[in-house]
Amino acid sequence: MEMSLLSMNRSYRHMKRYRQVISVLVKYGFSEILARTNFWARFPISKKLLRGKSIEGSYAVRIRMALEELGPTFIKLGQILSMRSFLIPPELAQELARLQDEVPPVPFAQIKPFVEKELGRELGNCFQSFQEEPIAAASIAQAHPAVTGDGQEVIVKVQRPTAREIIATDMEILMEFAQLLEKYVPEIEQYDPVGIVEDLAKTTKRETDFLNEARNIELFARNFQEVETVYVPKLFRDLTTSRVLTLERIKGVKPYRPEVLREAGLDPKVVAQNGGRALLKQIFEDGLFHADPHPGNLFILPGNIIAPVDYGMMGRLDSHLMSLFTDALIAVTRKDVEGIIRVLTQLGITDERANLMSLRLDIAELMDSYYGLRLGQINLRQAIERGSELARNYRVRVPSNLLLLGKALGTYEELGRTLDPEYDFISEARPYVRRLIRRRMSVGELSRQAFKLLRDTYRLLRVLPGELELIVTRIRKGNLSVQLQHRGLEKLIAQIDRTGNRLSLSLVIAALIVGSSLIVQINRGPRLFGYPAVGILGFVIAGIFGIWLIITILRSRNL
Template sequence: MRQWRSALRLYRILRVLVRQQLDELLPQRLPGLRLARLLVRRRPEVSALSRGARLRLALEELGPIFVKFGQILSTRRDLMPPDIADELALLQDRVAPFPGAQARAQIEQALGQPIEALYASFDEKPLASASISQVHPATLADGREVVIKVLRPGIHQRIDDDLGLLRSFASMAEKLLPQRDRIRPSAIVAEIERTLVDELDLMREGANGSLLRRNFAGSTELYVPEMIWPLSRETVLTMERVHGIPLGDMAALRAANIDFEKLARRAVELFYQQVFRDNFFHADLHPGNILIDAADPADPRFIALDFGIMGALPLADQRYLAENFKALFEQNYRRIADLHLEAGWIPANVRSDELEGAVRAVCEPYFTRPLSEISLGEVLMKLFQVAHRYQLIIQPQLILLQKTLLNVEGLARTLWPKLDLWAVAKPVLEQVMADRYGWSAVGREIRARLPGWVIQAPELPRLLHDHLRQAVEGKSRVQLESASLEKLVRATRQGQRSIALAVLSAATLLAAALLSTLEPGQAPQLFGLPIAPLLGGVALALGLLALRPK
């Protein structure tokens, strides 16, 4: 049955693609393509449209899964031609709502009780409807207003079927189409699948929102609604209802006398706080997911909605990103090239000066623009394109961040076209570098690890004794060049001395790091000079002695 359903769906897809005159992009041996060409009449008005517009219209006609596919492709500007990426960015998730009675039945099935026992009131007319779910207003017994997000009936089956077809298309494309090493259709389909699986689990979305709410607890800049966990399941999510002005309603924002410049600066600052302070950022920031609290027009507050797509970066990627931006501010192209090489993302046979030249060619033209036209998201995209020339595969989390950064910059510039994004971002990133990688960060890391070191310290003599005993007994993995007892004893003594010096060096460095975290008036001094740098020098000397060849 499923095979027949998939075959019928494939034929319908081919009809749409042929009608939009996109069949030349398909593998010519694709089953059913010849039949679709025979049965579908080509319309001359379609020929007048650009290829990007034809692709956008086809994806919208094919339904929600293909719209998601196009939306993800639109973020891959490092892979897609600009004209196609621009058109795909216009894709809209236009889906008619499903009946409110069905939503009621879904909620009752998920929560196991009649709707009247769960909510004081429930409105079957949805507030909003999208491809994955729709939202209904309701009221709790205590009078609080809430909204209920409900998955569409049958959405799992529809997604499974369409993903199966997309995997088949991707597999054929990788065998038959050029540039397959660069575009990697299967990887893009896998990315779509991960995104959709996350969006189909409303408990996961609720957990995302709950964490973001905790990160900004008490904030006057961003508000996140409360999740109502007793009334939430995998297919139903109940959360606090919040009211505000939609970010896209510029007329209403002007009528409320909102401070647009402050709002624009705040949008950028909030994004960098999420990325670098919390390592957890909202990755679906379009106007439909953002409201503005205009209670204080001079100090407006953002309200975040829809937490299905969130991003996080490993610490190594955070540092890579912050260092790259810092080097961009300084126009230090050699540093950018070195960062790519240090990360191991570029083949070892690529020369640093060659990569530096490629980076300079991409970045230098941006510095001739007015500051109000410079985009860090666009520069980052160009750097990814440089990396692709050297067969680098960009990590998905960095692609997601770059897409979100472009969205945030676009929103900020819509609010205040003259906004200098660099002036807003630079102090935030400099503070991040100081907080994350400065001496104070070293001190915090040491203080966090110190209890564990103290617990493990008594074991150190026993471990050293066991290691030396194994060396004497010939069980050490180190291959000794001579088996003579005299050389063995000498090597053992030298090893003891090196280990002792290394331990002493580490302890001295630990003391220096702890002292460096004290306030200037609290740090001990020797002859009027702070002790921490002196101890650091002693630690370095001891370390060099420990490493000195014998």
């Protein structure tokens, strides 16, 4: 009950934003979803919002346009969904990948006091100069060129002053809506809307804390301190907070097209190789990788040196995930379908309703389609998309870090082939994969795994007798309880609850009418229009309740 009241308080507090979200969804033709979730029954929002004209176009385009109009949180939701191509149709994933995060900048009059408050000093004491107009402005932050006190050129990334508040409000709205979708739209439950919103909450929390990005930069710099082909911009820690990030300004060439690199005296083929090897090192050696290596996030310096920027979206592969990733690679090289199924099971990402026999056959067919091809003939991005389609068909839920890995690999392979049509990313990866497999199959690693297995088995055997004894004791005493969870009854319970409320109100109305009739019949007490006032008041109240009840029934379309 207390949680329900808290939820209601939040809903009323954010009513203005709720109205904005609903009006945008109606504008782009999604009023049916609102109707199915019974959204307006939970929030006092006029149904006039649902009668507006809708913009025409394919559903994928309309979804993208709606997310762009709704702002940073919804744009980030679209970006997360675009990576989960195993969940959504390919045309929607492709459209969401085009999401634009460009908005008018916050005026300098608001930025200046915000930066001064964050850094605890006046702007003039931090920088020799600070450009008022940003060179880039997105929904969460904008970037201003500046010069430090000792004359170093920097980029100051400043979070929008209201970004966190807007995101917090939007997260509450999205969670509310996701719960309603799971409750009232059964066919959407398989996509795990609540889980997606929870993932979004973690992502936005990381990306709105610039100290997290600062830590990523420091880790990157340490990992590449001895690699001459990669340059990591210098971080200015004393000019960095959770909402302001100051980095060395990188002046280089964006690798959008090979001719642009050639004009700058750079070699596109070498750039493609250097970037690919840098990404492979991140994945196979460091376990920390840049998850969005598109041309806008890369600068090329003289000498074909790669300088990545924007370290907000990073992926991590811990020892457990890397071990399973290696097992999957070994299974693929051996065409071991059972091995792949085993990895999926260990990751806990196979849906219990999935048909494993059919999944085995489709995995084997996918692997056979690449049999006999040279590595250079395999399109990695296309292979990832086919794997995503397979995952979507069998409701396989992929961990977020593996999604980021697939995104990074697919994005960079496309960039590499843009710079050099003969670039073979898979061949570049082969030495790393071989080293990884050799390490996995080495005597030392096998001994370590065997020791870990023995240790875990020993721990299990040590506690097992006590646990079994406890279960037997509870059975003897009749204290063993089994918890059952009923699913799919929420809609029925809500309907019964509404019916009960209407019936109760009908009885109250009937009682008011009967009681008022008796009072009028007795004809005593204060008079109003020649009749007992209490009786007249009872009729008025009964009439108001009756009209309200009739309107409610008609609006629900359940006569």
